[in-house]
Amino acid sequence: MLGVVRQKMLGQSLPKIRPVVSVLRSYSSAAKQMTVRDALNSALDEEMSADPKVFLMGEEVGEYQGAYKISKGLLDKYGPERVRDTPITEAGFAGIGVGAAYYGLKPVVEFMTFNFSMQAIDHIINSAAKSNYMSAGQMSVPIVFRGPNGAAAGVGAQHSQCYAAWYASCPGLKVLTPYSSEDARGLLKAAIRDPDPVVFLENELLYGESFPVSDEVLDSSFCLPIGKAKIERVGRDVTITAFSKMVGHALKAAEILEKDGIDAEVINLRSIRPLDRSTINASVRKTNRLITVEEGFPQHGVGAEICASVVEESFAYLDAPVERIAGADIPMPYAANLERMAVPQVEDIVRAAKRACYRSVPLAAAA
Amino acid sequence: MAFSTTTANFTSQPFSFNAPSPTSHVKLLITPTSASPFFGSTRKLRLPSSSIFNLHRRSGTVVGVSQVVKEKKPKSTLNLLITKEEGLELYEDMVLGRAFEDMCAQMYYRGKMFGFVHLYNGQEAVSTGFIKLLKQQDSVVSTYRDHVHALSKGVPARAVMSELFGKTTGCCRGQGGSMHMFSREHNLLGGFAFIGEGIPVATGAAFTSKYKREVLKEADCDHVTLAFFGDGTCNNGQFFECLNMAALWKLPIVFVVENNLWAIGMSHLRATSDPQIYKKGPAFGMPGIHVDGMDVLKVRDVAKEAIARARRGDGPTLVECETYRFRGHSLADPDELRDPAEKARYAARDPIAALKKYIIENNLTSEAELKAIDKKIDEVLEDAVEFADESPLPPRSQLLENVFADPKGFGIGPDGRYRCEDPKFTQGTAHV
Numbered sequence: 001m002l003g004v005v006r007q008k009m010l011g012q013s014l015p016k017i018r019p020v021v022s023v024l025r026s027y028s029s030a031a032k033q034m035t036v037r038d039a040l041n042s043a044l045d046e047e048m049s050a051d052p053k054v055f056l057m058g059e060e061v062g063e064y065q066g067a068y069k070i071s072k073g074l075l076d077k078y079g080p081e082r083v084r085d086t087p088i089t090e091a092g093f094a095g096i097g098v099g100a101a102y103y104g105l106k107p108v109v110e111f112m113t114f115n116f117s118m119q120a121i122d123h124i125i126n127s128a129a130k131s132n133y134m135s136a137g138q139m140s141v142p143i144v145f146r147g148p149n150g151a152a153a154g155v156g157a158q159h160s161q162c163y164a165a166w167y168a169s170c171p172g173l174k175v176l177t178p179y180s181s182e183d184a185r186g187l188l189k190a191a192i193r194d195p196d197p198v199v200f201l202e203n204e205l206l207y208g209e210s211f212p213v214s215d216e217v218l219d220s221s222f223c224l225p226i227g228k229a230k231i232e233r234v235g236r237d238v239t240i241t242a243f244s245k246m247v248g249h250a251l252k253a254a255e256i257l258e259k260d261g262i263d264a265e266v267i268n269l270r271s272i273r274p275l276d277r278s279t280i281n282a283s284v285r286k287t288n289r290l291i292t293v294e295e296g297f298p299q300h301g302v303g304a305e306i307c308a309s310v311v312e313e314s315f316a317y318l319d320a321p322v323e324r325i326a327g328a329d330i331p332m333p334y335a336a337n338l339e340r341m342a343v344p345q346v347e348d349i350v351r352a353a354k355r356a357c358y359r360s361v362p363l364a365a366a367a
Numbered sequence: 368m369a370f371s372t373t374t375a376n377f378t379s380q381p382f383s384f385n386a387p388s389p390t391s392h393v394k395l396l397i398t399p400t401s402a403s404p405f406f407g408s409t410r411k412l413r414l415p416s417s418s419i420f421n422l423h424r425r426s427g428t429v430v431g432v433s434q435v436v437k438e439k440k441p442k443s444t445l446n447l448l449i450t451k452e453e454g455l456e457l458y459e460d461m462v463l464g465r466a467f468e469d470m471c472a473q474m475y476y477r478g479k480m481f482g483f484v485h486l487y488n489g490q491e492a493v494s495t496g497f498i499k500l501l502k503q504q505d506s507v508v509s510t511y512r513d514h515v516h517a518l519s520k521g522v523p524a525r526a527v528m529s530e531l532f533g534k535t536t537g538c539c540r541g542q543g544g545s546m547h548m549f550s551r552e553h554n555l556l557g558g559f560a561f562i563g564e565g566i567p568v569a570t571g572a573a574f575t576s577k578y579k580r581e582v583l584k585e586a587d588c589d590h591v592t593l594a595f596f597g598d599g600t601c602n603n604g605q606f607f608e609c610l611n612m613a614a615l616w617k618l619p620i621v622f623v624v625e626n627n628l629w630a631i632g633m634s635h636l637r638a639t640s641d642p643q644i645y646k647k648g649p650a651f652g653m654p655g656i657h658v659d660g661m662d663v664l665k666v667r668d669v670a671k672e673a674i675a676r677a678r679r680g681d682g683p684t685l686v687e688c689e690t691y692r693f694r695g696h697s698l699a700d701p702d703e704l705r706d707p708a709e710k711a712r713y714a715a716r717d718p719i720a721a722l723k724k725y726i727i728e729n730n731l732t733s734e735a736e737l738k739a740i741d742k743k744i745d746e747v748l749e750d751a752v753e754f755a756d757e758s759p760l761p762p763r764s765q766l767l768e769n770v771f772a773d774p775k776g777f778g779i780g781p782d783g784r785y786r787c788e789d790p791k792f793t794q795g796t797a798h799v
Contacts, residue, residue, distance in 0.1 A: 052583055081582050087615070092567050092608030099508075099571020102556055105578060122561055127568055131557070133769045135549030136540035139556065140772035174776050195772035227778045227785070274778025281781065313781060 058110030496666030599630030
């Protein structure tokens with residue numbers, strides 16, 4: 001059976017042995033529970049209090065306490081100059097953020113969802129991402145663009161797109177996708193402290209989910225390194241990479257697979273750009289099979305990039321073709337049953353893992 | 368919303384801006400909270416009358432330079448708009464701009480410069496008229512037609528020329544090019560190829576100036592930002608978004624429209640429902656002023672007031688400068704759509720010739736001294752071209768530099784360490 005597995009996290013070692021599956025909330029005897037929403041709020045709070053140059057700007061971040069209540073309480077604490085309610089002008093205020101960042105302020109620009117970032121994408125790519133290069137290092141842009149990304153529940157085609165692949169293809173940007181509260185806290189703090197433009201893709205459905213957090217995570221200097229993935233579950237038979245909400249699905253799939261004797265390794269990418277190719281490839285060299293899971297559109301997606309990377313670096317180690325699980329290649333439908341079919345579900349991951357292991361029929365548990 | 372609580376501080380804030388000419392004493396008769404006398408063109412300003420202010424009122428309509436020069440024939444030397452030093456400074460700056468652009472055209476046709484090059488000939492009065500009133504810490508944001516803005520702001524001609532040649536000694540090490548001039552030292556924030564893109568960035572720079580004063584409590588921070596853009600941009604959404612936010616938050620910015628009537632081959636009159644751009648200012652709660660952009664003295668007059676207004680904390684201004692570009696949109700533009708008669712009309716209003724005439728007629732200096740300036744500029748440019756020619760091309764290792772301020776953004780290599788820590792990182796191929 002499982003036994004106790006020492007969690008191997010690159011670049012960070014925990015002082016105690018933690019239970020492997022963080023989805024099982026009953027293992028919280030030592031750790032506190034924290035929702036992702038609170039994690040983001042506390043990270044913003046601490047970074048704003050530590051550095052007066054950090055300010056938050058976006059629609060409804062102030063008096064409304066945040067469209068998803070992420071910035072609750074910040075207006076009262078820091079005042080309207082540092083928690084700026086903006087008019088509905090994404091292009092305008094994203095550009096204002098870039099101009100402010102040129103002069104050393106650290107704006108956190110909130111998009112109500114990343115779908116609206118398309119109205120500001122000129123500034124994210126052309127003035128934020130490219131400025132440091134075009135100016136040969138004179139104008140660095142320490143800005144964070146954050147907001148919920150990807151599908152929510154029944155919000156329709158124009159509110160459900162995942163932008164990880166688009167932003168991650170652009171040089172000059174860093175793209176982060178937290179999953180748990182620990183990710184949310186650590187990565188948001190790292191993003192705010194980072195001197196480069198960071199696109200911080202949250203997920204609306206994760207905001208209310210609770211995860212255990214250790215004291216280390218709750219410390220105000222806690223920070224996760226950008227560019228390092230986390231192995232959420234160590235395994236031997238197949239590697240499943242995922243980010244954001246799909247990590248939860250992958251972990252559930254891993255539990256199901258375990259009953260069929262397939263020991264899955266789940267990697268929480270955390271950072272889409274830069275992609276932690278080293279961790280992914282090391283894992284594939286160990287398990288020899290890869291499944292990439294993402295919520296976004298399949299063509300030119302994150303999974304495609306991971307597959308290409310593995311083919312380039314670890315081709316000889318692959319025992320099966322790489323399986324790519326992505327959202328359906330359609331605009332998101334509204335009807336609940338269609339929506340469920342358009343987004344990857346746990347069963348899809350399980351089926352793909354079995355295909356990769358050439359086992360369509362469950363075997364008796366093998367050692 | 369609780370933004371306007373600090374506006375009361377601005378009116379009492381003294382500004383350290385040094386202005387020798389009498390127009391600096393014009394205080395626009397408005398308080399931040401009063402509603403109307405100011406919204407509208409300068410004609411509605413209640414100003415004490417004198418010959419200087421006749422000029423203000425006249426700047427509400429378009430007049431030919433020759434007319435203006437006639438009217439400006441001074442009644443006495445006390446009514447001169449500029450001193451000798453100022454006149455020489457303005458003249459030199461405009462001649463530098465003109466000669467530089469002409470040299471660019473030459474170099475382009477010789478193959479030393481490449482890509483998109485947009486020249487500023489004919490519009491020098493706007494750049495000189497505004498930028499020469501700024502301090503070093505004030506910012507300028509421009510478009511792709513940015514060579515002369517860079518020069519006026521103080522970026523050395525050598526650095527700009529090298530940048531255009533794509534050499535490593537350029538102001539952006541050859542990585543930006545003609546359309547992306549940046550200088551931290553001179554607070555030139557680009558250089559943007561997308562029209563309208565620079566306007567929010569400029570608004571952000573103005574926002575920072577105000578933030579530094581109010582939140583970070585740097586009490587003497589009164590930096591002003593100028594955003595330059597064209598007539599075509601005034602139909603773009605970002606322009607309106609920023610007019611709104613700048614007026615809403617009372618940011619220290621001046622929006623300068625260089626209306627040269629043409630956006631590549633699209634006439635302003637064909638593209639715009641109401642071609643009078645300065646009227647768009649009052650719609651957002653800021654003054655809109657129209658000025659003859661072929662006359663550097665008029666531009667300077669208006670600029671003084673707009674910049675002083677921003678520095679005081681009274682908020683943004685929209686200034687429409689009617690100007691003209693003597694050359695095509697870019698060096699690749701055959702420029703067939705513009706009427707030669709129109710071009711000839713504006714060529715007769717050449718701002719450099721007009722200033723020269725003004726200086727000579729008012730005996731500010733002799734023709735010989737102006738010719739000496741011409742010669743000096745020629746030498747500066749020859750030196751700049753020589754410098755650029757002899758400068759090295761960027762080395763291969765420069766390819767991957769400056770993508771990130773923190774190069775760990777290139778991620779982790781196959782050996783598990785950050786790629787940027789590998790000493791051979793920049794020697795390899797561009798594959799990351």
